[in-house]
Amino acid sequence: MSIISVSHLSKHFQVHKKEPGLSGSVRSLFLRKYETVRAINDISFDINEGELVGFIGPNGAGKTTTLKCLSGLLYPTNGNILVLGFNPYERKTEFLKNISLVMGQKNQLWWDLPATDTFLLNKEIYDIPDEKYKIVLEELTKLLEVEDILKMPVKKLSLGQRMKMELMASLIHSPNVLFLDEPTIGLDVLMQKKLREFIREYNIRFKATIILTSHYMQDVEQLCKRVIIINFGRIIFDGLLSSLVEKYSPYKKIRAVLAQYADPKKIDRLGKISRFEYPELILEVPNKKANSTAASILKNFQVEDITIEDPQIEDVIAKVYRENKR
Amino acid sequence: MKKYYLIARNTWDEVLTYRTSFIMWRVRSVIQVLTIYFLWSVVVPPGKTLLGYSQSLITTYILGTLLLESIVLSSRSYIVGNEINSGNLMNFLIRPINYFLYWFSKDIGDKAMNICFSIVELTLIFLILRPPLFLQTDPFYISFFILSVILAVFIYFFINFLLGLIGFWSPEIWAPRFIFITILGFFAGSLFPLDILPKTIYEIIRFLPFTYLLYFPIKIYLGQLSFFEILSGLSISAFWVFAIYFMMKAIWQKGLKSYTAYGK
Numbered sequence: 272m273s274i275i276s277v278s279h280l281s282k283h284f285q286v287h288k289k290e291p292g293l294s295g296s297v298r299s300l301f302l303r304k305y306e307t308v309r310a311i312n313d314i315s316f317d318i319n320e321g322e323l324v325g326f327i328g329p330n331g332a333g334k335t336t337t338l339k340c341l342s343g344l345l346y347p348t349n350g351n352i353l354v355l356g357f358n359p360y361e362r363k364t365e366f367l368k369n370i371s372l373v374m375g376q377k378n379q380l381w382w383d384l385p386a387t388d389t390f391l392l393n394k395e396i397y398d399i400p401d402e403k404y405k406i407v408l409e410e411l412t413k414l415l416e417v418e419d420i421l422k423m424p425v426k427k428l429s430l431g432q433r434m435k436m437e438l439m440a441s442l443i444h445s446p447n448v449l450f451l452d453e454p455t456i457g458l459d460v461l462m463q464k465k466l467r468e469f470i471r472e473y474n475i476r477f478k479a480t481i482i483l484t485s486h487y488m489q490d491v492e493q494l495c496k497r498v499i500i501i502n503f504g505r506i507i508f509d510g511l512l513s514s515l516v517e518k519y520s521p522y523k524k525i526r527a528v529l530a531q532y533a534d535p536k537k538i539d540r541l542g543k544i545s546r547f548e549y550p551e552l553i554l555e556v557p558n559k560k561a562n563s564t565a566a567s568i569l570k571n572f573q574v575e576d577i578t579i580e581d582p583q584i585e586d587v588i589a590k591v592y593r594e595n596k597r
Numbered sequence: 598m599k600k601y602y603l604i605a606r607n608t609w610d611e612v613l614t615y616r617t618s619f620i621m622w623r624v625r626s627v628i629q630v631l632t633i634y635f636l637w638s639v640v641v642p643p644g645k646t647l648l649g650y651s652q653s654l655i656t657t658y659i660l661g662t663l664l665l666e667s668i669v670l671s672s673r674s675y676i677v678g679n680e681i682n683s684g685n686l687m688n689f690l691i692r693p694i695n696y697f698l699y700w701f702s703k704d705i706g707d708k709a710m711n712i713c714f715s716i717v718e719l720t721l722i723f724l725i726l727r728p729p730l731f732l733q734t735d736p737f738y739i740s741f742f743i744l745s746v747i748l749a750v751f752i753y754f755f756i757n758f759l760l761g762l763i764g765f766w767s768p769e770i771w772a773p774r775f776i777f778i779t780i781l782g783f784f785a786g787s788l789f790p791l792d793i794l795p796k797t798i799y800e801i802i803r804f805l806p807f808t809y810l811l812y813f814p815i816k817i818y819l820g821q822l823s824f825f826e827i828l829s830g831l832s833i834s835a836f837w838v839f840a841i842y843f844m845m846k847a848i849w850q851k852g853l854k855s856y857t858a859y860g861k
Contacts, residue, residue: 344690346854367693379688381607383614388607395600396694424614 274448274480275318275341280350281504282311282336310336312504313350321478323471325495325512327485329592333504334484335374338450341482342372355448368397371446373454378433379440380425386436387421390443397444404443411439414469415462430457438466442473449473449481455490467493488584500591507595512584519590520582523561525554530573541567550575600694601702608706626667627718633659634728643729648793653729654819655790660730661815662787664719667711669749669810670781674700677761678770681856690853697758704754731819738820741827745814748834752806755841762845765852786812806841809834 288304311333318324328334339345340352343359343366352359357366380389394404412418415435420428425436434457442449451470455463471494474481485491491498491512498515500508508515525542529550538544541564542556556564561579568574612619637659641652650658677700680686689696723730733739760777763770782788784807791812792799802808813830816822822830 339687342691344687345856362690364693367691370691372687372691374687378685379692381611383611384607388610392600392603392607393692395603396692 273317274320274322274355275316275482276351276353277317277337277341278315278351280311280314280337280340280352281309281348282333282340282345283348284308284310309504311340314501314504314506315350316499316506316509318480318482320480321474322497323474323481323483323495325485325491325498326482326501327491327498327588328501332502334501335452337501338372338452338482338484342370342450343367344372368444369446370448370450371441371444372450372452373438373441374452378437380433380436382426383424385422386425386428386440389425389436389440393440393443399444403445407443407445408439411442414465415439431459431462434458435462445477447477447479449479451481451483451485453485454483455485455487463487463489470494488588492584500588502592502595508591515591516582516584516587517558519594520587521558522555522582523558524580524582525556525561525565525568526578526580527552527554527568527572527574528576530575533572537571601698604699604702605706605709608703609710612707612710623714623718626663626715627722630660630663630718630722633663634722634726638728648790650790653731656728657731657819658790658815660719660728661818662811664715665746665749665811665814666787667715668708669746669753669814670785671707671711672704672754672757673707674704674754674758675761675770675774677758678764678774679761681761681764681852682768682770686856700758701754704750708750733818733820735820738817741831742814742818745809745817745827745831745834748831748838749810749814751838752834752841753810755838755845756806759841759845759848762848762852765848765855781807781810784808785810786815790816792816804833806834806837809837 284307285305286308288306290298314333314337326334326337336345340347341354341359343362346360355366355369357363359366380386381392390408393399399407412421415438417432417435417439420432420436425433428436438454454470455466458466467490470481470483473479474494483490483494496511498508498510498512499506500515508518522543524545529552532549533552535544535547538547538552538554542554542560544552545555546553554564554568565577565579569577634656637655638652641647641650641655643652645652647655677686680689686696689699722728733742756777760774761770763773784791784802784805786808791802791808794802809830813834817827817830
């Protein structure tokens with residue numbers, strides 16, 4: 272069943288432009304130049320229940336704008352959105368109770384008060400029964416290891432600690448649909464890992480539908496089977512992460528450490544040499560030929576060590592961005 | 598409903614976090630009261646009248662407006678403009694909470710605190726200085742006074758919110774607010790009773806919403822208005838409550854459509 276369905280969604284902004292300098296400022300007092308920024312340009316996709324989709328793109332690609340449209344913050348210029356059967360922009364209570372938007376740089380906590388005060392307020396806002404509130408709070412507290420800072424005023428917390436509290440405040444009502452906009456920003460490596468585990472678990476246990484944006488490819492690689500890549504407000508790829516790798520990087524790298532010097536010309540017949548500095552050799556070969564090539568290297572040369580490497584996801588994504596420049 | 602109660606309570610907690618600032622604020626308001634009281638008791642000596650106001654009436658008027666200011670004119674809803682511009686508004690749109698009621702609850706928290714402390718302070722001043730104040734005992738005037746204050750609270754809240762909504766279209770929200778405060782200082786009657794103005798001017802400003810924020814309730818309290826004047830005044834202020842409310846609603850809807858949620 273499709274939980275989120277987006278068809279031909281566009282969002283345009285009017286932005287006023289100013290020439291640099293004083294003369295530009297004076298001129299813009301009388302004559303304002305407006306420019307239409309097409310943040311999202313006719314995108315369509317469907318997401319099924321329980322899917323965990325990675326939403327990636329370079330800075331300013333339109334990721335956050337899309338999430339804001341999906342959660343009802345922005346009024347679409349064109350197109351239709353259905354989330355859980357609701358039009359997000361109407362912001363019906365039933366809709367809002369079932370979604371959550373977590374943004375890396377959002378602040379819903381009461382600055383001068385401990386985070387628990389915000390949680391208690393959210394408990395009332397979302398009509399959470401006492402029992403359920405206790406369980407969820409306990410679970411989140413344990414997972415994020417925050418027992419000792421729950422009662423500290425928010426202003427005294429560090430960035431990472433505050434991020435955790437924001438996350439807790441956004442999840443206290445156990446939403447079915449989660450929009451995570453760079454949730455791991457500002458967290459240390461260990462916490463990033465924990466958070467990823469938490470997201471995966473949340474996804475499986477509650478059958479929650481999750482859209483995740485992140486610039487950390489680790490997040491995407493470890494969590495998402497399906498990715499949607501967006502650039503210049505358009506979807507340039509929508510499918511399995513594995514098929515993305517195949518499409519944009521049909522090569523694998525074979526890294527070998529030679530025990531004895533070999534003639535590069537001989538090696539050249541096996542595949543494309545991307546680097547050869549004796550004793551290290553790196554070959555690029557098509558995916559399907561990777562195994563047979565490795566076998567023949569082992570047969571024909573004296574090798575100390577050999578590995579077959581998948582392309583780095585970062586490299587693949589960077590390639591996708593580059594190839595889809597306007 | 599409990600959520601709005603919690604918001605009001607959190608506002609209390611928030612104010613009480615900064616103890617020194619809170620105490621200084623109270624000291625400031627006490628000094629302000631004393632200054633104005635001494636000034637006017639010199640201007641109008643006992644037994645004399647000024648423009649129809651005896652000493653006890655004018656001191657009651659001036660001290661009354663100060664008390665009312667802390668009840669009626671204490672609204673933080675203008676911060677809405679900053680929230681729009683900083684993108685903080687998103688935190689509210691994403692949750693099933695009524696944004697108007699959120700700010701109104703915050704204001705109620707604020708006002709409740711102001712009322713509590715003002716009553717304590719005024720009682721102390723009253724006991725120490727024994728100023729010649731006019732005490733209204735007629736329940737007729739007192740109930741209309743309370744009603745008019747409630748209407749005034751709504752008018753001011755809505756106007757303030759409306760000014761905050763400018764944030765949807767312009768990041769500059771301070772200038773309009775500054776103009777508003779200036780206008781308010783004159784037309785609300787916090788500096789002097791409005792009826793000492795020439796009659797023609799008074800007849801015009803009688804129809805503005807500002808008149809009903811401070812001047813009108815105090816005049817009812819002083820028992821200086823006829824039944825007919827009270828009724829027509831209440832109708833005008835009720836009219837403004839609804840007019841500004843609907844204006845605010847319409848502009849809010851329009852603003853949301855053009856909201857770009859930038860900044861974040």
